[in-house]
Amino acid sequence: MPKLFSRSLAEEIRKRAHQFPILAVTGPRQSGKTTLLKSLFPDHVYVSLENPDIRSFAEDDPNGFLQRYPGQAILDEVQRVPALFSYLQTAVDESGQMGQYILSGSQNFHLLKNITQTLAGRVALFRLLPLDHDEMEQAGILPGTYAEACIQGGYPAIFHRGISPADFYENYIRTYIEKDVTELVNIRDTQSFRTFLGLCAGRTGQLLNLNAMANECNISQPTAKAWLSILQSSYLVFLLYPYHENFNKRLVKTPKLYFYDTGLVSYLLEIREKSEILTNRLKGNIFENLVVSNFMKINEHRYLHRHYYFWQDHNGLEVDLLRKTADAFEAYEIKATQTLTSDLFKGLHHFAEIAKPATVHLHLVYGSQESLTRSNTDVQGWNACFP
Structure with missing residues (x-):
């Protein structure tokens, strides 16, 4: 990533490179994981398991694959080779070296599943999300109004490559649905999934009602639940749960739905200009999403481990x-x-x-x-x- 951006998570990762043999950084596609890791660990060999030849080698001969990279390596999209995790465990146990392997992936479900099964206690986990307001302020790119911030979102490419938000998010959605979603679940009708994604945007900042969303999208409630899980594991949406301490009141127990990035919300709602935010009936919900998601980003980027x-x-x-x-x-x-x-x-x-x-x-x-x-x-x- 260009020097324009300083990521708060960088210092937290650097600290723990001396305490854990494996570091794992997850987050949505295009959040800057690869660029950050390459800059933090310039002496590590970078290996992308998106490459079909490299992936095939790792799948067919895990021992031979790790022997090729016996020192220090960044393994990108490592969740694509689940069998590799057991061999990574053996490799770091034998070497005793801290910061030996840096794992990166954009599919939280598969990555965390393999980590918890085989690498518990050996790995420090991090999440790199789109830019938070503090990072944008430090870089001099924080918009002057919240309406502009809602439309632009926080994906680094929009700023350092000069891409219009509309162009970025349209291609982001296409790539995400055609690549990640079809790999996570067998969805034949991708248009229905895109409709579901749009319905989620229309309910941001609101109590989650899966039955209503399923009916509106003409899918079953279990399908809607599975699709929501996909959006969560891909770091597009998150749920905020209610606080349950009994204050002698009947409390709502349903979570609220939010997106990690309001630029994506605005695009899905067909909001293209900041003036449209101010007159949109969902203005309050989008603004709430902007603020709540910024709390979540800062919580992750500063490694605060807070619960909201x-x-x-x-x-x-x-x-x-x-x-x-x-x-x-x-x-x-x-x-x-x-x-x-x-x-x-x-x-x-x-x-x-x-x-x-x-x-x-x-x-x-x-x-x-x-x-x-x-x-x-x-x-x-x-x-x-x-x-």
Whole structure:
């Protein structure tokens, strides 16, 4: 990757290269994994298992394959050769060398399945997602408005190769569906899957209702569940689960659906101009997705291991993002408006009241770039680099 971008995860990976024999970096296609690893480990031999000849060699003769790379190697798309993992275990146990093999892959399900089965305790796991706001700010490419940020998204190629978001995301979807999806599951009607992907975009920031999505897409509920799992394992979407501590209220127990990248959401919703974001009926949902996904990216890129939730009761009062610490809650309300009114703080204050005697630190993230304090609440602009 050009020097324009400094990835926060780089330092975390570098630290643990001296503590684990194997490092594994997953994340969506085009998030910059290969470029990052090559820059971090210039002395490692780079081997792509996307190459049919190399993959065939690794499948037919795993021992011979690893003997060809006995020192240090980056094995890209390693999930394509599941049999290799057992041999990797033997190789690192015998050598005792730290940072010997760097594994990379864009299919989380297959990669993690093989790691947990054969490499537990020997590997440090990382996720490299599209650029977070802090990384974009450091590189001088963070857009001036949230509407522009929602459309551009955070995939590095859009910025350093000067590709328009529309061109990038159309080709990204085509490649993803034609390559990854067809490999993960036998989908004959790829148009139905693309329709399902679009339905997910239309429900971003909302409670997950698989039955409704299945009916609208004319597929079975089990198929919808399987397809959603594919989107999760490919790092396109994630689920945010509700916080379940009983505050003597009937609580919603269904997760919310979000995308890791709002540029993809906007493209799927056929939003091409930033002015269209401001008038779209899903503006609030897209803005919420922008903020929540940025928390998730920073959590992964800084290797914080934090757990986030949302809270909502059956009266509709909610907290959009919630984190429980040892002695308090961090509660976030997320609103696209640039005008502060007392109604915006209602859910936060309600939660703080029913959570007593626990301490609740209140935060409001809104569509402006100005940060201030109001009603005992930390008010932050959408572009703030959250802890």
